[in-house]
Amino acid sequence: MAPKAIIAPSILSADFAELGAACSRTIGQGADWLHVDIMDGHFVPNLTFGPPVVAKIRSHVDKPTESHGKGTFDCHMMIAEPKKWVKEFKAAGCDLYCFHYEAAIDSTAAESPEATSDRKTSPRELIRYIHDQDMLAGVAIKPGTKVDVLYELLDTQYKAERPDMVLVMTVEPGFGGQKFMASELPKVRALRERYPELNIEVDGGLGPGTIDQAADAGANVIVAGSAVFGAKDPAGVIALLREAVDKRGGKL
């Protein structure tokens, strides 16, 4: 049985002048989680917000009462140094810290081997560290990254080192409103076949016109930015996305 639908609107497409109100309204419109895109201008060519903003908007939304529950702040860390910010984002109210596999393994930016070990870390160590801070851990892959790099992490017998969620990007990370890349769906299908109970998130170009393909492939955590925040009826879009995923439950 595939896991249930989790709808996570991306607040990157919200009106930043009223971000707190937009967050609470979106939860009221039926969203399960809020997807919070953190960009550092290095890992991706765009800048968004840091811990003080996350802390402010957190106060507009009730904390989840259970793991993966309503109100979860799903922080998508598009940053070059994911280990460096774990404690700050925990303090700001992040519930799920989803780092990029590519950032965790990339040591080429570090100036010296010593700096490398200090600033970069292996995905496995990083997952353990995130769990030690009492957050869920997610691992994201960009379109150019093969899905099988994740198998070793997902197959570990040590729960503390296993991701709670995988994010398959269906656009190049960095900006909202891009065209959905169906070429990424074989990754989702491969993950779903191998891990029937895994939370598999897709992000980029999701909306009423693309959700069926993503749900057919096995995605259950759906990020949608412009499709929700640009809609006349955001609650209707959230319900449609949920129904598309849930009606495939058990048939995958």
Ligand SMILES: O=C(CO)[C@@H](O)[C@H](O)COP(=O)(O)O
């Ligand atoms: O991480 C990202 C972009 O890097 C996303 O979360 C976008 O914010 C999704 O926006 P839409 O494609 O749904 O408009």
